[in-house]
Amino acid sequence: MSVAAVPAASIPSQASPRERSRQRAIRRFRWSILVPLILLLAFVLLPVLFLQLYFSFHQWTVYLGSWWDAEYVGLDLFRDVLTDPRFGWAVVRSLAFATGSTIGCFVIGFALAYLMRRPFHGQAFYYTIFILPMLTVPVVVAYTAEMLLYQSGPINDLISRISGIDFKPMWLTDPNIALPTVMLLEIWNWAPFSFIILLAGLAAIPREPIEAAEILGASRWRIFWEVELPLLRPVIFLALVLRFLEAMAEFPKTWALLQGGPGTATETLPVYIFLTTWQYFEISKGAVMSYLVMLLMIVIVLFAIRLLRREKQSLDAMYAGQKAAG
Amino acid sequence: MRKSQRRRMTAIVRYVLLTGWGVIAFFPIFWMISTSFKPDTQWFAWPPFYFPHPPTLSNYLNVWFGAEEYAATQYAISSQKPLISLLNSTIIAGTATLLSVLFGSVMAYGVSRYRILSETRMFQLLMLRMIPPIVIVAPLSLYYSTLGLLDSMTGLILIYFLTTLPYAVWMTKSFIDEVPREIEQAAEILGASRWRTIFEIVLPLIRSGLVATFLFILILTWSEYLLALIITKTQVTTLPIELSKYQGTTEGRVYGRQAALAVGITIPLMIVGLVIRKHLARGFSFGMVRR
Numbered sequence: 001m002s003v004a005a006v007p008a009a010s011i012p013s014q015a016s017p018r019e020r021s022r023q024r025a026i027r028r029f030r031w032s033i034l035v036p037l038i039l040l041l042a043f044v045l046l047p048v049l050f051l052q053l054y055f056s057f058h059q060w061t062v063y064l065g066s067w068w069d070a071e072y073v074g075l076d077l078f079r080d081v082l083t084d085p086r087f088g089w090a091v092v093r094s095l096a097f098a099t100g101s102t103i104g105c106f107v108i109g110f111a112l113a114y115l116m117r118r119p120f121h122g123q124a125f126y127y128t129i130f131i132l133p134m135l136t137v138p139v140v141v142a143y144t145a146e147m148l149l150y151q152s153g154p155i156n157d158l159i160s161r162i163s164g165i166d167f168k169p170m171w172l173t174d175p176n177i178a179l180p181t182v183m184l185l186e187i188w189n190w191a192p193f194s195f196i197i198l199l200a201g202l203a204a205i206p207r208e209p210i211e212a213a214e215i216l217g218a219s220r221w222r223i224f225w226e227v228e229l230p231l232l233r234p235v236i237f238l239a240l241v242l243r244f245l246e247a248m249a250e251f252p253k254t255w256a257l258l259q260g261g262p263g264t265a266t267e268t269l270p271v272y273i274f275l276t277t278w279q280y281f282e283i284s285k286g287a288v289m290s291y292l293v294m295l296l297m298i299v300i301v302l303f304a305i306r307l308l309r310r311e312k313q314s315l316d317a318m319y320a321g322q323k324a325a326g
Numbered sequence: 327m328r329k330s331q332r333r334r335m336t337a338i339v340r341y342v343l344l345t346g347w348g349v350i351a352f353f354p355i356f357w358m359i360s361t362s363f364k365p366d367t368q369w370f371a372w373p374p375f376y377f378p379h380p381p382t383l384s385n386y387l388n389v390w391f392g393a394e395e396y397a398a399t400q401y402a403i404s405s406q407k408p409l410i411s412l413l414n415s416t417i418i419a420g421t422a423t424l425l426s427v428l429f430g431s432v433m434a435y436g437v438s439r440y441r442i443l444s445e446t447r448m449f450q451l452l453m454l455r456m457i458p459p460i461v462i463v464a465p466l467s468l469y470y471s472t473l474g475l476l477d478s479m480t481g482l483i484l485i486y487f488l489t490t491l492p493y494a495v496w497m498t499k500s501f502i503d504e505v506p507r508e509i510e511q512a513a514e515i516l517g518a519s520r521w522r523t524i525f526e527i528v529l530p531l532i533r534s535g536l537v538a539t540f541l542f543i544l545i546l547t548w549s550e551y552l553l554a555l556i557i558t559k560t561q562v563t564t565l566p567i568e569l570s571k572y573q574g575t576t577e578g579r580v581y582g583r584q585a586a587l588a589v590g591i592t593i594p595l596m597i598v599g600l601v602i603r604k605h606l607a608r609g610f611s612f613g614m615v616r617r
Binding site for chain 1: 337340341343344347348350351352353354355357358361369370372373374376429432433436440442445446449450452453456457458459460461462464465466468469484485488520545548549551552556565566569570572579581584585588591592595596598599600603606607608610611612
């Protein structure tokens with residue numbers, strides 16, 4: 001497949017003039033696409049990263065005159081941030097939030113996808129209903145949640161009526177459950193994402209190995225664990241990794257709903273960086289935190305990309321084999 | 327007999343479970359729509375009103391058109407701002423998405439046919455999307471302010487274009503990969519230039535894929551919050567930011583008004599999403615899922 005994607009590149013030496021001009025044309029085409037991209041990255045992203053680096057070593061807030069006159073402070077800011085317990089807690093909260101919501105999305109998404117993997121009456125209807133939460137703007141999710149979750153609001157009312165007990169948790173104002181509440185919102189919002197890619201993955205599983213296992217007399221349970229699940233591994237992987245990364249970056253719901261409160265109960269990394277930069281105006285401290293978070297994320301992303309690539313290659317091999325067999 | 331009974335049991339269990347989640351998934355959306363039609367006395371009544379009684383359009387008229395006669399004075403946040411924001415949102419999200427799909431599809435063609443980016447580079451491109459925007463937003467706003475791009479449509483369009491490009495390239499590439507190469511080779515033999523081949527043969531062939539990609543990215547740019555919150559201040563506001571202005575105003579909670587605005591922001595997105603529902607998995611999965 002990759003050979004076919006580079007036509008004629010494999011016969012370099014005794015190329016005819018016609019072939020050579022073709023090669024030149026391809027090279028020109030290649031650069032006419034890449035140059036704008038490189039320019040764009042150089043003019044937008046590079047200065048931003050440079051500024052970030054500058055502020056990490058120079059103490060500056062908006063009150064201190066022009067930013068280019070800021071005082072060089074070496075690694076002081078990094079020491080400040082790394083000894084700041086609030087930053088440490090924000091890291092812990094973000095990781096807990098991302099892990100919890102990733103698992104929640106996966107469990108629900110997988111259960112729904114598994115129940116819907118074969119066509120049945122009403123499938124399209126359920127599919128439509130299930131993807132609606134994903135199509136709701138995150139800020140809207142936050143404000144609707146507020147309408148639903150205040151203490152004498154409809155959710156508590158409904159639960160009380162159905163269960164018969166007086167059920168009145170303070171979803172948004174009790175510091176112990178505020179973060180889990182936001183986590184539930186995240187799961188409500190993004191379980192559809194896990195659902196659609198797992199459903200597509202289940203639909204793409206070839207029938208033959210499953211039928212073969214059935215003929216050999218394997219139980220439903222064993223087929224699930226030993227045939228379907230391994231074939232589904234790349235897609236499961238994708239669902240987990242992408243959801244985790246997105247949850248680490250979640251900002252709109254957490255911010256619009258609670259601004260990190262009550263107290264610091266929902267102060268995740270994005271919220272804490274936002275507060276530091278835009279409410280305390282400690283631009284430099286915010287920059288240092290951003291740098292640390294960026295490094296953390298780059299490590300996670302690189303690791304994730306490595307794993308994703310490996311899974312994609314095994315998937316490509318599987319599809320290639322399927323095509324050859326069919 | 328036993329087998330058919332068991333099958334019926336599984337079917338019933340399936341419907342019960344699916345309906346259960348369906349209710350959970352739909353209830354908040356129902357509540358938002360219902361609240362948007364409630365008169366102000368029912369916004370947080372106890373016990374809650376599940377259906378507006380009687381339904382009223384005053385929330386919509388007040389929020390979207392600033393209709394004074396409908397504004398129960400204490401809740402009036404008049405002005406026609408939301409309509410301007412709607413226009414801004416449409417222009418910004420529309421332009422950024424169009425640029426992204428246009429540039430992305432040409433790039434995807436290069437990747438698919440001439441491997442102008444190796445697979446490693448393609449995955450590195452994803453980083454543009456996977457690094458949380460919060461880590462660059464402060465220096466970006468400072469950089470923009472020196473360039474005069476702060477609070478302008480151009481600034482927001484530029485950054486949306488960059489952050490959605492990976493999705494555009496990956497998604498259109500998955501469509502281009504499915505186009506048989508023979509057609510282009512025929513065009514090349516007939517002497518068509520590469521650009522003509524792209525714009526007159528390849529892209530028209532994947533028309534429906536381009537529409538799906540466009541709408542998919544529109545969902546992302548339309549609902550973006552953080553960058554819009556920082557980069558736009560007063561001149562240019564997008565709809566999500568307009569909605570957040572209703573929070574924490576001195577008037578107290580104005581649920582009905584918020585809901586009316588929220589419905590207006592969300593419904594277009596839901597329609598778009600339902601139109602391309604078959605392609606959503608492809609857009610999100612970077613070529614890992616095929617159908």
